[in-house]
Amino acid sequence: xxxxxxxxxxxxxxxxxxxxxxxxxxxxxxxxxxxxxxxxxxxxxxxxxxxxxxxxxxxxxxxxxxxxxxxxxxxxxxxxxxxxxxxxxxxxxxxxxxxxxxxxxxxxxxxxxxxxxxxxxxxxxxxxxxxxxxxxxxxxxxxxxxxxxxxxxxxxxxxxxxxxxxxxxxxxxxxxxxxxxxxxxxxxxxxxxxxxxxxxxxxxxxxxxxxxxxxxxxxxxxxxxxxxxxxxxxxxxxxxxxxxxxxxxxxxxxxxxxxxxxxxxxxxxxxxxxxxxxxxxxxxxxxxxxxxxxxxxxxxxxxxxxxxxxxxxxxxxxxxxxxxxxxxxxxxxxxxxxxxxxxxxxxxxxxxxxxxxxxxxxxxxxxxxxxxxxxxxxxxxxxxxxxxxxxxxxxxxxxxxxxxxxxxxxxxxxxxxxxxxx
Numbered sequence: 440x441x442x443x444x445x446x447x448x449x450x451x452x453x454x455x456x457x458x459x460x461x462x463x464x465x466x467x468x469x470x471x472x473x474x475x476x477x478x479x480x481x482x483x484x485x486x487x488x489x490x491x492x493x494x495x496x497x498x499x500x501x502x503x504x505x506x507x508x509x510x511x512x513x514x515x516x517x518x519x520x521x522x523x524x525x526x527x528x529x530x531x532x533x534x535x536x537x538x539x540x541x542x543x544x545x546x547x548x549x550x551x552x553x554x555x556x557x558x559x560x561x562x563x564x565x566x567x568x569x570x571x572x573x574x575x576x577x578x579x580x581x582x583x584x585x586x587x588x589x590x591x592x593x594x595x596x597x598x599x600x601x602x603x604x605x606x607x608x609x610x611x612x613x614x615x616x617x618x619x620x621x622x623x624x625x626x627x628x629x630x631x632x633x634x635x636x637x638x639x640x641x642x643x644x645x646x647x648x649x650x651x652x653x654x655x656x657x658x659x660x661x662x663x664x665x666x667x668x669x670x671x672x673x674x675x676x677x678x679x680x681x682x683x684x685x686x687x688x689x690x691x692x693x694x695x696x697x698x699x700x701x702x703x704x705x706x707x708x709x710x711x712x713x714x715x716x717x718x719x720x721x722x723x724x725x726x727x728x729x730x731x732x733x734x735x736x737x738x739x740x741x742x743x744x745x746x747x748x749x750x751x752x753x754x755x756x757x758x759x760x761x762x763x764x765x766x767x768x769x770x771x772x773x774x775x776x777x778x779x780x781x782x783x784x785x786x787x788x789x790x791x792x793x794x795x796x797x798x799x800x801x802x803x804x805x806x807x808x809x810x811x812x813x814x815x816x817x818x819x820x821x822x823x824x825x826x827x828x829x830x831x832x833x834x835x836x837x838x839x840x841x842x843x844x845x846x847x848x849x850x851x852x853x854x855x856x857x858x859x860x861x
Contacts, residue, residue, distance in 0.1 A: 477503040478501070479499070479500065479502070480500055481499035482498060482499075483495065483497045484496045484498065493519040494518035495516065495517065495518075496517070497514065497515060498512065498514035499514070500512040506532065508531045508533065509529070509532050510529070510531065511527075511529050512527070512529075513525075513526065513527050513528075514526050522547070522548060524545070524546065524547035525546050525547070526544070527543065527544045528541075528544075529541065529542045529543075533604070536603075536604050537593055537596070538591065538592075538593050538604075539591070539592055539604070540589065540590065540591055541589075541590040543588055544587050545587075546584075547583070547585075548582070548583055549583075551580070553579060553580075554579075554580045554647070554744075555568040555572070555744075555763055555764075555765070556578060556744045558649055558655070559575075559576050559577060560651060561576075562575075562576040566766075568744065568747075568764055568765040569764070569766055570809050570810050570811060570822065570824070572764075574763075578651065578653070579650050580647035580648070580649050581647060581648055582645070582648055583644075583646045584644075586641070586643045586644075587641070587643075588640065588641040589639065589640045589641075590637060590640075590663075591637065592636065592637035592638075594634075595628075597628050597630075597634050598622065598628055598629060598633060598634065599620075599621040599622055599631065600621075600633040600634065606621045608673060608675075614721070615672065621633055621669070621672065621673065621674065622669065622670040622671055622672055623670060623677075623678075623679040623680030628670075632668060632669055632670030632671070632680065633669050634669075635665070635666070635667040636665070637666075638662065638663070638665075639663040639665070640661075640662055641662070641663065642660035643658070643659050643660070643743075643745060644659075645657050645658075645743070645745060657743035657744075658696055658697050659690050659696050659700075659743055659745075660690060660693075660695075661688060661689050661691060661696070663686055664686070665684060665685065665686040666684070666685050667682070668683045668684075669682050670682065671708075675838065675839065675858075676859075677708075677859075678712045680709075681708060682706075682708045682861075683707045684705075684706045684707075685704070685705055686703070687701070687703055688701070688702040688703075688704070689702075690742065697743055698740065698741065698742075699740050700733055700736075700741060701735040702731060702732070702733045702734070702742065702748070703731065704729070704730070705728075706727070707729075708725065708726065708728075710723055710725050711723065711724040715781075718780065719781060720779045720780065720798065722778050722779070723777040724774075724775075724776055724777075725774070725776075725859075725861070726773065727774075727775075727861035728772055729755060729770070729771040729861075730769065730770045730771070731768060732768040732769075733747065733768070736767040736813075737813075744762070744765055745762070747766060747767070748766065748769035748810060749763075749764060749769065750763065750808045752854070753854050754856075754861060755771045755806065755860070756771070756806055756808050756824055756825075756826045757804075757806065757828055757843050758826035758828065758847035758850050758852045759850055760852065764808075764809075764824065765810060766811055766812055767811065767812050767813060767814065768810065768811050768813065768815075770808060770816075771806070771807070771808035772806065772807045773804065773806045773807075774806075775804040775830075776802065777800055777801075777802050777832075778800060778801045779798050779799070783797065783798060785797075798834040798835070799831070799832070799834075800830075800831070800832040800833075800834055801830070801832075802830035803828075803830075804827065804829075804830065805826070805827045806825065806826040806827070808823060808824055808826075809822065809823045809824060824847065826845045826846070826847045826852075827846060828845030828846060829843070829844060830844070840855075841854075841855065841857065841859065841860075843856075843860075
């Protein structure tokens with residue numbers, strides 16, 4: 440985990456428990472509660488970790504004021520060790536009937552952050568971040584990290600997106616009303632689910648100095664083009680259906696970029712409903728497959744470490760530090776069992792009125808993955824890294840607060856986030 444990513448997880452966790460701004464191109468209506476669709480919230484945050492030392496921050500959001508599906512979020516933090524950061528996000532700004540915009544801006548100053556890249560003189564004969572690299576092959580970096588993106592996406596008039604670019608989900612007692620599902624019945628983009636075409640403009644720069652008096656200054660700016668078939672019944676809390684996304688990222692080497700490169704990513708998930716039980720309101724088996732390759736690698740088009748295919752962190756190989764493994768190519772398999780309890784004892788406590796009732800979910804998961812210096816399916820399935828763990832989630836009106844703890848044979852990790860891993 441990096442210092443800024445963990446703090447962002449804490450603040451975003453608070454933010455998303457009280458809003459549904461982490462969704463995309465949709466609104467959520469509760470049929471058992473009065474809700475005019477407008478909401479706002481602000482909260483401080485306090486946390487301690489080996490990476491951050493003692494940190495304090497705050498986050499705030501507003502949702503549904505300008506457009507019913509639109510949300511804005513801003514957060515900031517500072518730590519005793521000297522790390523600090525600022526984020527701004529906007530979600531679901533509707534530009535045309537079917538055209539939407541998401542945007543984000545991040546600036547952070549990191550102090551003594553562990554980064555798994557070359558530069559440690561004790562491992563001069565090893566490639567940092569590679570599948571066989573040592574857990575101690577990292578440098579402690581101090582410096583600036585800045586990121587900006589604009590993502591435009593278009594909802595095709597197919598399937599459940601045929602009549603409108605915005606889908607309205609309805610819930611009753613926290614569960615999706617089946618008649619308002621947005622897919623999952625059968626696999627056909629023209630009849631079920633929603634299909635998106637996306638174009639994202641991005642710019643990312645890192646300037647670091649490490650403990651060995653070496654400097655790292657990398658910049659990448661370019662475009663990502665994506666096609667996504669979302670056939671999940673509910674994108675925020677899926678219990679059936681599937682999701683498929685293909686992304687092409689390209690940096691042409693212009694606008695002061697460190698070099699040109701091309702990357703392709705495939706991300707697919709499948710969900711099987713297992714139904715309720717005596718103690719469970721709902722049970723779901725979820726599976727994810729991810730693979731990526733930098734196709735320009737062999738001709739010298741290598742992206743900076745922060746844009747290389749990677750494993751480790753919030754969503755893939757959760758026992759590993761953030762971006763622990765990175766190389767030209769990657770492959771990943773994840774399996775997760777999600778068990779939503781019928782009763783949440785926290786809801787029986789005398790909580791303040793602004794704290795809404797929510798469902799508790801228990802998860803168990805197992806993961807396999809590997810990175811490699813070339814895209815070779817046989818090699819990618821040898822000596823794979825593994826991770827297994829448990830998670831506790833808070834589900835509220837389409838928003839998810841997630842805490843996962845995972846273990847592997849040589850590390851463990853704890854992550855807070857505001858969405859399912861996949």
